[in-house]
Amino acid sequence: MHITPSDSKYILNVQLPTEIQREMVTVSAKKGNRIAIVADVWHMEEDCHYEWQIRFSPYDINMTSIRVILDDDAQLTIHVERHSPNILSMF
Numbered sequence: 024m025h026i027t028p029s030d031s032k033y034i035l036n037v038q039l040p041t042e043i044q045r046e047m048v049t050v051s052a053k054k055g056n057r058i059a060i061v062a063d064v065w066h067m068e069e070d071c072h073y074e075w076q077i078r079f080s081p082y083d084i085n086m087t088s089i090r091v092i093l094d095d096d097a098q099l100t101i102h103v104e105r106h107s108p109n110i111l112s113m114f
Contacts, residue, residue: 024036024037024060024075024077025037026077029105030105031104031105032088032102032103032104032105033079033084033102033103033105034100034101034102034103035058035060035077035099035100035101035103036098036099036100036101037073037075037098037099038096038097038098038099039062039073039093039097039098039099040064040070040071040097041096041097042064042071042097043062043064043093043097043099044093045093047062047063047064047065048060048061048062048091048093048099049061049062050089050091050101052086052089053076055078056078056079056080056081056082056083056084056086057076057077057078057079058076058077058079058089058101058103059074059075059076060073060074060075060076060077060099060101061073061074062074062099079103082106083105083106084103084104084105084106085103085104085105085106088102088103088104089101089102089103090102090103
């Protein structure tokens with residue numbers, strides 16, 4: 024998993040095997056500013072399960088902004104917006 028930060032968002036990228044289809048990927052927001060990503064090809068026995076837990080700094084990201092794209096080449100891209108500095112000053 025490659026993570027590219029910017030001032031406004033994070034972009035998470037990983038190339039998955041081409042057998043992975045959209046319904047085989049689960050991305051969930053977790054307590055403690057974490058995102059859990061699971062990709063599983065349930066009909067295969069080897070090289071079929073991928074899992075990541077990404078933890079962000081407190082109040083750094085907007086958990087409601089998560090956008091997931093799995094393209095036709097099995098490139099998984101996740102966009103996560105960061106809170107603006109004005110929001111951070113409230114905490």
